[in-house]
Amino acid sequence: MKVLITGAGGFIGTMVTKHLLEKGYDVSGIVRRGTSISFDHPHMRWHVGDIRDTAFLEICVRDIDTVVHLAAAKADEPESFAVNVTGTKNLIAACHAAKVKGFVNISTISTKLSKKGVYGNTKHEADELVQASGIPAVILKPSIVYGDIHAGIFGTLIGYTRLPVVPVIGSGTFTSRPIHVADVAVAIEHTLVRQLPRACAIYDLGGPDIVSFNNLVRIIAQEIHRKKVVLLHIPIPVAYLLARVFEVLTKKKPITVSNVIATGQDVKVDAEVFFREYDFHPRALRQGLRDMLRDRDSEKKESYALLRYVMPKAPIGKYHTDLFERAVGAYGLDAHHISPFILSTRSRIGAFDAVTRLLRPSGAFQRKLLIAAAILECSPLSSDWLLPQERSLQSLAMDIFRYGFKVIGKLMLGVLLLCIPGLYKHNA
Amino acid sequence: MPESDVIIIGSGIAGLHAAYPLVEGGVRVTMLDVGLDESHTLEEGVPLSFEEHRRSDAGQDKIFLGDDLSGIGASTGDAGHAGAMTSGRRRYIVRGADTHAPVRNDSSVITQSLASGGLSEAWGAVCGFFDDEELRSVGIPPEEMKTHYAAIIKRIGVSGTNAKHDLQSPAEIDDNSTRILRTFLSRKPFFDNMGFRVEQPALALLTRDKDGRRATAYRDMDFWDNIGRSIYRGHYTLETLRTYPNFTYVPDIFVKTVRQESAAVIVVTKNTATHQDIRFRAKRLIMAAGAINTTRILLRSFDLFDTPVPLILKNNYLIPNLLLSRLGHRSDPHRHSLCQLIMSGTRHGGNPVNAYVQLYSYKSLLLYKLLRYVPLPVPEALSVLSLITPAMVLADVRFPMSAGTFGQSILRKDVSGDHLEITHTETPAHKTAQDKKIKPIKRALRALGLLPLTSVRNPFGATSHYAGGVPYSESTVEHVLSVDRDGRLHQADRIYVADAASWASLPAKPPALTIMANANRIGTRLKSAILLQ
Numbered sequence: 011m012k013v014l015i016t017g018a019g020g021f022i023g024t025m026v027t028k029h030l031l032e033k034g035y036d037v038s039g040i041v042r043r044g045t046s047i048s049f050d051h052p053h054m055r056w057h058v059g060d061i062r063d064t065a066f067l068e069i070c071v072r073d074i075d076t077v078v079h080l081a082a083a084k085a086d087e088p089e090s091f092a093v094n095v096t097g098t099k100n101l102i103a104a105c106h107a108a109k110v111k112g113f114v115n116i117s118t119i120s121t122k123l124s125k126k127g128v129y130g131n132t133k134h135e136a137d138e139l140v141q142a143s144g145i146p147a148v149i150l151k152p153s154i155v156y157g158d159i160h161a162g163i164f165g166t167l168i169g170y171t172r173l174p175v176v177p178v179i180g181s182g183t184f185t186s187r188p189i190h191v192a193d194v195a196v197a198i199e200h201t202l203v204r205q206l207p208r209a210c211a212i213y214d215l216g217g218p219d220i221v222s223f224n225n226l227v228r229i230i231a232q233e234i235h236r237k238k239v240v241l242l243h244i245p246i247p248v249a250y251l252l253a254r255v256f257e258v259l260t261k262k263k264p265i266t267v268s269n270v271i272a273t274g275q276d277v278k279v280d281a282e283v284f285f286r287e288y289d290f291h292p293r294a295l296r297q298g299l300r301d302m303l304r305d306r307d308s309e310k311k312e313s314y315a316l317l318r319y320v321m322p323k324a325p326i327g328k329y330h331t332d333l334f335e336r337a338v339g340a341y342g343l344d345a346h347h348i349s350p351f352i353l354s355t356r357s358r359i360g361a362f363d364a365v366t367r368l369l370r371p372s373g374a375f376q377r378k379l380l381i382a383a384a385i386l387e388c389s390p391l392s393s394d395w396l397l398p399q400e401r402s403l404q405s406l407a408m409d410i411f412r413y414g415f416k417v418i419g420k421l422m423l424g425v426l427l428l429c430i431p432g433l434y435k436h437n438a
Numbered sequence: 439m440p441e442s443d444v445i446i447i448g449s450g451i452a453g454l455h456a457a458y459p460l461v462e463g464g465v466r467v468t469m470l471d472v473g474l475d476e477s478h479t480l481e482e483g484v485p486l487s488f489e490e491h492r493r494s495d496a497g498q499d500k501i502f503l504g505d506d507l508s509g510i511g512a513s514t515g516d517a518g519h520a521g522a523m524t525s526g527r528r529r530y531i532v533r534g535a536d537t538h539a540p541v542r543n544d545s546s547v548i549t550q551s552l553a554s555g556g557l558s559e560a561w562g563a564v565c566g567f568f569d570d571e572e573l574r575s576v577g578i579p580p581e582e583m584k585t586h587y588a589a590i591i592k593r594i595g596v597s598g599t600n601a602k603h604d605l606q607s608p609a610e611i612d613d614n615s616t617r618i619l620r621t622f623l624s625r626k627p628f629f630d631n632m633g634f635r636v637e638q639p640a641l642a643l644l645t646r647d648k649d650g651r652r653a654t655a656y657r658d659m660d661f662w663d664n665i666g667r668s669i670y671r672g673h674y675t676l677e678t679l680r681t682y683p684n685f686t687y688v689p690d691i692f693v694k695t696v697r698q699e700s701a702a703v704i705v706v707t708k709n710t711a712t713h714q715d716i717r718f719r720a721k722r723l724i725m726a727a728g729a730i731n732t733t734r735i736l737l738r739s740f741d742l743f744d745t746p747v748p749l750i751l752k753n754n755y756l757i758p759n760l761l762l763s764r765l766g767h768r769s770d771p772h773r774h775s776l777c778q779l780i781m782s783g784t785r786h787g788g789n790p791v792n793a794y795v796q797l798y799s800y801k802s803l804l805l806y807k808l809l810r811y812v813p814l815p816v817p818e819a820l821s822v823l824s825l826i827t828p829a830m831v832l833a834d835v836r837f838p839m840s841a842g843t844f845g846q847s848i849l850r851k852d853v854s855g856d857h858l859e860i861t862h863t864e865t866p867a868h869k870t871a872q873d874k875k876i877k878p879i880k881r882a883l884r885a886l887g888l889l890p891l892t893s894v895r896n897p898f899g900a901t902s903h904y905a906g907g908v909p910y911s912e913s914t915v916e917h918v919l920s921v922d923r924d925g926r927l928h929q930a931d932r933i934y935v936a937d938a939a940s941w942a943s944l945p946a947k948p949p950a951l952t953i954m955a956n957a958n959r960i961g962t963r964l965k966s967a968i969l970l971q
Contacts, residue, residue: 380809383809390493
């Protein structure tokens with residue numbers, strides 16, 4: 011099945027894209043100009059452009075079976091309306107023209123608030139457009155989505171909970187049902203597997219735990235920072251004022267008016283309907299937080315770093331890191347550890363690779379790289395890179411030149427690394 | 439104690455094709471074998487092409503690296519070439535050989551197999567027809583061989599062109615090889631003068647369906663799976679033999695010694711699963727455990743410890759070449775992975791070089807295997823390899839090795855029983871002479887439009903072709919153990935040797951086809967002798 015994902019470079023979009031590729035879908039992804047595409051895949055096609063550009067959208071939806079619409083302006087921005095409403099309208103028009111068979115719209119639980127901010131309002135209008143489109147559609151309204159320790163509301167909360175006293179807007183008694191981003195990806199895939207309903211179906215999407223904001227802050231402090239925190243409640247009018255001030259003063263706002271409006275109201279997230287109808291079992295909040303920590307740690311691991319070095323753009327997953335670790339065990343390289351100094355950046359790994367390749371080609375470091383190379387080569391990820399291609403002699407020569415420069419760069423940096431006492435001896 | 443007319447030790451190609459005429463003739467045959475068999479894993483799955491696997495099979499690591507990841511070859515001592523055919527899912531073919539049949543060797547490479555079908559489960563399917571001169575040097579009467587070659591061709595299915603034999607039509611060759619062959623034909627007088635000929639090899643690869651096996655689908659997966667059974671493997675013949683009521687296959691049996699009594703042969707074995715000693719008894723015995731293990735069993739049986747016997751090992755040179763005119767071309771993925779062309783010295787003309795050069799493309803093989811030859815950082819090395827390997831042609835050069843050269847086996851006692859000590863001392867003069875022969879070969883390769891990049895000399899034994907130990911001899915005194923022209927042991931007339939242990943030399947051509955044909959000859963003669971009684 012061919013799926014187009016808008017907002018494929020975003021937090022949820024990246025996860026959905028990888029998940030669908032893993033499940034064998036052919037995926038096209040739209041990303042904004044300026045977004046760095048973080049990976050390649052033989053079944054992946056990237057489109058760089060603007061969701062408001064109708065001509066661009068027409069190209070993107072060609073031959074697509076289903077569209078997963080994630081692109082949105084999240085903060086309250088001047089272009090919120092143009093992106094969230096006009097963008098959706100253009101996309102639906104393009105889908106009609108290309109006879110797209112299904113539409114999955116990722117909305118937000120904020121559309122259910124009685125008093126909505128700009129975000130909630132524009133997303134609500136978009137939902138209405140989708141409902142009226144006549145294209146078989148599913149609308150998902152997720153509660154708080156988390157999964158990245160550095161980004162999103164949880165990223166912010168994790169930052170704040172580091173403080174001894176955590177400011178909370180209002181009483182903090184309103185509840186939410188946080189859902190892990192990987193579960194959102196699974197939920198979206200579930201809707202694709204099943205024939206979409208003729209009419210539009212709308213579901214709330216959330217995790218199994220219903221938590222008040224106060225408890226959420228406490229749980230995060232406990233699971234992530236292993237400590238207890240004191241909450242400082244800021245009255246809503248004060249917070250509202252602060253948000254207004256930030257709106258005028260700064261570009262990157264710690265709180266927005268939409269945030270403040272949302273905190274004052276309680277919305278019931280009726281996630282059970284989706285659980286039931288799609289046999290969907292998202293992970294519990296505490297488990298999700300632990301997974302988040304593990305993901306962060308795994309990025310620091312040797313397996314991930316070396317695989318990432320050999321193929322920077324590959325979406326390296328647990329499958330590959332597990333294989334790597336198994337191979338390291340099978341070849342008796344368990345006892346060898348590469349120092350974090352080298353692993354911390356790709357350029358240092360590259361520099362060390364260049365020198366050990368010449369000085370110790372059968373040392374432990376090079377054998378680990380051989381393992382990484384073998385694992386990546388024996389994966390569809392590398393097929394576009396490594397399988398024979400028709401190419402002109404000119405491009406061949408250009409490529410060879412390019413590699414030459416890279417090699418020289420790595421070698422020069424490598425020589426510098428050799429000057430660090432003990433580094434070569436312990437790592438090669 | 440089970441009893442039969444003939445016991446055969448080993449299920450490799452020698453044992454199987456010695457058994458065939460006997461079993462067909464109604465003789466009661468028992469085959470003793472360790473018989474490791476995981477070949478079903480190689481026949482399962484969807485018949486995708488190499489490219490399709492590479493592009494879309496998320497679990498392709500299981501095929502290319504094996505469940506045990508042995509395909510990576512990241513041990514320090516991994517020998518590149520010898521291990522290449524027996525890694526990944528074919529790993530079982532060499533499993534356990536070191537512990538059951540211990541060898542101490544110096545610089546040589548010894549590959550042994552306890553698998554059912556033996557090393558034919560991993561062979562490259564190139565069939566070499568020995569000429570009369572080569573047959574005589576081996577110790578096989580040339581006048582008898584034509585019918586036996588024909589019998590094997592009919593049994594296993596061979597494609598190619600041969601003046602003397604009726605083969606299936608030759609397999610298609612790939613783009614690179616088409617180019618090379620065209621160059622050769624356009625400059626034929628030049629090559630005649632140099633003493634080289636280029637042609638398609640005969641391959642044990644079906645181009646027409648046969649006995650439930652399928653003609654090759656050109657999926658380029660020949661190194662990686664057996665789906666369709668297009669390439670001949672020994673265990674197919676074993677399956678056929680097992681349908682005969684007068685054939686008994688006994689796996690899990692490791693033979694320790696053999697002994698001839700007045701009217702029978704006793705085989706003392708150990709069950710590899712239960713570790714029990716089991717004796718088998720028959721009127722006659724055929725040794726077919728492969729040159730090295732037939733020698734080992736016989737030396738032990740005749741109590742010939744610390745007694746050197748001859749062993750012939752072959753080495754090879756690998757010359758990677760670039761076919762410059764094909765640089766930058768993707769090539770048709772519809773191809774087979776086996777030897778595409780052979781270039782052989784015609785042994786006539788001005789500068790005779792008796793060499794057999796097999797030409798392969800490096801397409802269905804993996805780039806990381808070549809990393810050791812490219813001293814660039816890994817990502818750049820892989821990138822460069824991906825650019826040049828489509829135009830790469832590997833030349834695998836082999837020379838004949840005659841009897842009485844440099845190898846010998848000696849059975850030594852040790853604490854755990856005994857082991858075979860293999861020594862191989864090549865004289866510097868021989869090495870120089872061999873190196874010298876590479877020059878005209880490189881010249882011929884250049885004339886074919888190829889750019890030889892380097893030449894790598896592999897150690898002796900790297901071709902996995904072994905001979906000697908119990909060589910053919912007219913007299914009984916020349917060697918401690920030897921056979922007559924029917925393969926019958928001079929020292930015990932109820933024991934026959936069907937494998938290359940009885941060979942007095944190793945021609946440059948691959949020996950498998952001739953091992954099969956000669957085993958068929960020995961089996962046929964024995965059958966006549968038995969039926970006459």
